[in-house]
Amino acid sequence: MGEEMTGAQSLIRSLENAGVDVMFGIPGGAILPAYDPIYDSKIRHILVRHEQGAGHAATGYAQATGRVGTCIATSGPGATNLVTPIADAQMDSVPMVAITGQVPSSAIGTDAFQEADIRGITMPITKHNYLVTRAVDIPRAIAEAYHIAASGRPGAVLVDVAKDALQEKVNYEWPKNIDLPGYRDHSQPVPQSIRDAAALIAQSVRPVLYVGGGVIKANAHKELRALAELVGAPVVTTLMARGAFPDSHQLHVGMPGMHGSVAAVTSLQKADLLITLGARFDDRVTGKLSTFAPGAKVIHADIDPAEIGKNRHADVPVIGDVRLTMAQLLPAVKAEFAKSQPDLTPWWKQVEGWRTTYPVGYDVPSDGSLSPQYVIERLGKISDPDTIYTAGVGQHQMWASQFISYEKPRTWLNSGGLGTMGYAVPAAMGAKVGAPDTTVWAIDGDGCFQMTNQELVTCAINNIPIKVALINNESLGMVRQWQTLFYNQRYSNTDLHSKRVPDFAKLADAMGCIGLRCERPEDVDKTIEAAMAITDQPVVVDFNVFRDAMVWPMVAAGTSNDDIMIARELAPDWDSQEL
Amino acid sequence: MKTHTLSVLVENQAGVLARVSSLFSRRGYNIEALSVGPTQNSEISRITISVNVEGHALDQVIQQLDKLVNVIDIIELPASTSHQVELILVRVAVANGASDQKKIESVLEKHGAHVVESTATSLTIQQTAKPAEIEALISELTPFGIMELTQSGVVAMGRTITS
Ligand SMILES: Cc1ncc(C[n+]2csc(CCOP(=O)(O)OP(=O)(O)O)c2C)c(N)n1
Numbered sequence A: 001m002g003e004e005m006t007g008a009q010s011l012i013r014s015l016e017n018a019g020v021d022v023m024f025g026i027p028g029g030a031i032l033p034a035y036d037p038i039y040d041s042k043i044r045h046i047l048v049r050h051e052q053g054a055g056h057a058a059t060g061y062a063q064a065t066g067r068v069g070t071c072i073a074t075s076g077p078g079a080t081n082l083v084t085p086i087a088d089a090q091m092d093s094v095p096m097v098a099i100t101g102q103v104p105s106s107a108i109g110t111d112a113f114q115e116a117d118i119r120g121i122t123m124p125i126t127k128h129n130y131l132v133t134r135a136v137d138i139p140r141a142i143a144e145a146y147h148i149a150a151s152g153r154p155g156a157v158l159v160d161v162a163k164d165a166l167q168e169k170v171n172y173e174w175p176k177n178i179d180l181p182g183y184r185d186h187s188q189p190v191p192q193s194i195r196d197a198a199a200l201i202a203q204s205v206r207p208v209l210y211v212g213g214g215v216i217k218a219n220a221h222k223e224l225r226a227l228a229e230l231v232g233a234p235v236v237t238t239l240m241a242r243g244a245f246p247d248s249h250q251l252h253v254g255m256p257g258m259h260g261s262v263a264a265v266t267s268l269q270k271a272d273l274l275i276t277l278g279a280r281f282d283d284r285v286t287g288k289l290s291t292f293a294p295g296a297k298v299i300h301a302d303i304d305p306a307e308i309g310k311n312r313h314a315d316v317p318v319i320g321d322v323r324l325t326m327a328q329l330l331p332a333v334k335a336e337f338a339k340s341q342p343d344l345t346p347w348w349k350q351v352e353g354w355r356t357t358y359p360v361g362y363d364v365p366s367d368g369s370l371s372p373q374y375v376i377e378r379l380g381k382i383s384d385p386d387t388i389y390t391a392g393v394g395q396h397q398m399w400a401s402q403f404i405s406y407e408k409p410r411t412w413l414n415s416g417g418l419g420t421m422g423y424a425v426p427a428a429m430g431a432k433v434g435a436p437d438t439t440v441w442a443i444d445g446d447g448c449f450q451m452t453n454q455e456l457v458t459c460a461i462n463n464i465p466i467k468v469a470l471i472n473n474e475s476l477g478m479v480r481q482w483q484t485l486f487y488n489q490r491y492s493n494t495d496l497h498s499k500r501v502p503d504f505a506k507l508a509d510a511m512g513c514i515g516l517r518c519e520r521p522e523d524v525d526k527t528i529e530a531a532m533a534i535t536d537q538p539v540v541v542d543f544n545v546f547r548d549a550m551v552w553p554m555v556a557a558g559t560s561n562d563d564i565m566i567a568r569e570l571a572p573d574w575d576s577q578e579l
Numbered sequence B: 001m002k003t004h005t006l007s008v009l010v011e012n013q014a015g016v017l018a019r020v021s022s023l024f025s026r027r028g029y030n031i032e033a034l035s036v037g038p039t040q041n042s043e044i045s046r047i048t049i050s051v052n053v054e055g056h057a058l059d060q061v062i063q064q065l066d067k068l069v070n071v072i073d074i075i076e077l078p079a080s081t082s083h084q085v086e087l088i089l090v091r092v093a094v095a096n097g098a099s100d101q102k103k104i105e106s107v108l109e110k111h112g113a114h115v116v117e118s119t120a121t122s123l124t125i126q127q128t129a130k131p132a133e134i135e136a137l138i139s140e141l142t143p144f145g146i147m148e149l150t151q152s153g154v155v156a157m158g159r160t161i162t163s
Helices: A007-017 A029-038 A051-065 A083-091 A118-125 A135-150 A163-167 A191-203 A221-231 A262-270 A322-339 A345-357 A372-382 A395-403 A424-434 A446-452 A455-461 A477-486 A504-510 A521-533 B016-027 B055-067 B098-111 B131-144
Strands: A004-006 A022-025 A044-047 A069-073 A096-102 A128-132 A156-162 A169-171 A207-211 A235-237 A252-254 A273-277 A297-302 A316-319 A388-391 A440-445 A467-472 A514-518 A539-544 B002-011 B031-038 B044-053 B071-076 B082-093 B114-118 B122-129 B146-151 B155-158
Touching: A004 A007, A007 A029, A007 A135, A007 A163, A007 A169, A022 A051, A022 A424, A029 A069, A029 A096, A029 A156, A029 A163, A044 A424, A051 A069, A051 A083, A051 A096, A051 A424, A051 A446, A051 A455, A083 A096, A083 A118, A083 A156, A096 A118, A096 A135, A096 A163, A118 A128, A118 A156, A118 B016, A128 A135, A135 A156, A135 A163, A135 A169, A156 A163, A191 A273, A191 A297, A191 A316, A191 A322, A207 A221, A207 A262, A221 A322, A235 A262, A252 A262, A252 A345, A262 A345, A273 A322, A297 A322, A372 A395, A372 A440, A372 A467, A372 A521, A388 A395, A388 A424, A395 A440, A395 A467, A395 A477, A424 A440, A424 A446, A424 A455, A424 A467, A440 A446, A446 A467, A467 A504, A467 A521, A504 A514, A504 A539, A514 A521, A521 A539, B002 B016, B002 B055, B002 B155, B016 B031, B016 B044, B016 B055, B044 B055, B055 B071, B082 B131, B098 B114, B098 B122, B098 B131, B122 B131, B131 B146
Parallel strands: A022 A044, A022 A069, A069 A096, A096 A156, A128 A156, A207 A235, A207 A273, A235 A252, A273 A297, A297 A316, A388 A440, A440 A467, A467 A539, A514 A539
Antiparallel strands: A004 A169, B002 B044, B002 B071, B031 B044, B082 B122, B082 B146, B082 B155, B114 B122
């Protein structure tokens, strides 16, 4: 018989046993019993200002550290405020556990005060979820939740606990083993699939390594580098995989997709083999699916069997942990290459042509105003390569992906799948809590920032000195860009009038942070350096930038990657290229 | 499109049916019929789902279902290698008295269906049979005027002997 305690105590003890060291949350009636033992726990609880912030902070923490992130909220509105970050984490396969209080079990179904069926609501946006109505079931639910969140393809798990279960007395027992008969382990690749993949690689003369976020999740960057160097193929890293392979590496040709580099997009289009590693053929990468990489065979390595063939047929599926897959591919490919190794020189000649002719670049505004790309580029140059960057969603996110050189995994955190505005500030807070000795920069848009900036108060009060580079173009820039291109410059509801309203520097100041402003190109370096020098307080730099800057290249939504544009009405000059 | 029968073994827990139907709605798969019930093991229930999809989509349905933590196993049961049975209760109008009743009874005899309630104006009929036979019975009864119909989904079980 275990120690007698309340369900609430057993919840917190279970979280400790699951290895939780920090959680982000806000108390309220239904979860209140759990907040009493939190008071004595060694787990650090960070009181956020909005549950959405708690959820994204848990995600940022998880993405920066590789551990499961935890958030906690009360029933009803507390729980529904977590819906966005839960969906966000699930879409990006981030290991996250959300704990919510629920009304007492006897009141469930009666439309009781602050009742919301959060288990039902989150069913389609979680990997799994629980409603616990008996104290005895708490430790097992928590043990399973952390196991499910972290293993296989990671994801979001919600545990909803009824208030009476928290109040009930129970003998605490942490489960010795986890028994989930329907939860299969797919981490070991089948040897035959490895042999088949190696054989295809040895026949390919135009291979591309199409690298997705799974490589970072699997901590497989070393294996990736070894495999890439062995095969000698061009490497593209998706928005979720930036940093999985060093940007500075000769084999790296950029990010694929809607705002990818011409070299990355075109090498996928012209490839004869896609060596797909922990990626999922997202529509933002493939463009019009039926015209994506038409001549390529596909090796698809993924730990989730449901991803195989979901969007694109896989000639060789390799179901398994991508780190184990690559570790096993290395000797198999070596053995194949010993027999015959294809000559990739002609392929590289083409790829090199695209890379040198169409580097990702930008025009400096002619009116002398500040170029947003320049700000981001300088930030990347001045910061050291360990720096962690988070981004919101929009133009600034794309520029942050394009103009900063990512050299290490877990240095680029963003909302790729769901595209959640408001992600940057709370995710940066979570990342900084997980990696307190690392500089964390949130690169945010003025639109996104106004969704979740209140977490800067949390940062100021809890000594979480993040830095925010606010790319203030006074508008919902990405939407405005689409209006420029596709809606005849009819700027319906995208002007935020946010040059001085709010005054972001003063707002930062009011929230207990240091607020700085930069409006001229010549001040960029010294402003960044001033922000870098502040290490004991959060800093917000309001960069007032040129509002008509656009993200290029671009493959318009729903069109073919072959129709990539490098500027407005400007396609690459394919005729002068050897195709 | 072809109808496929999936036999899905699930943990007998609250919310499992909701998870399965939520998955179908979220992924845009169409359920034709669904039946749930206990198995010989009290901890396991069986959901039999008839789903109308093509080959590749069927594979996706199975893979996505398999990801549900409470789903223990999924077996596709082709009609050729499984027993598939459906149950109906159907109330048919008896408009022209004895002559109609005679005709209906001969249809029932041919199909081996039987009457569970008989009044001057209607017959309530029960039948358990293969889906195709049920369909045939219903179409033969339709001309008389079907007043009410209730139909279970398919329940299915693989054959012990498959040739
Ligand atoms: C929560 C949410 N609402 C709406 C959108 C649609 N959306 C995508 S980008 C964008 C504009 C973002 O503006 P801002 O933060 O200023 O960034 P910018 O594009 O100007 O760099 C909007 C509204 C979204 N992605 N998320």
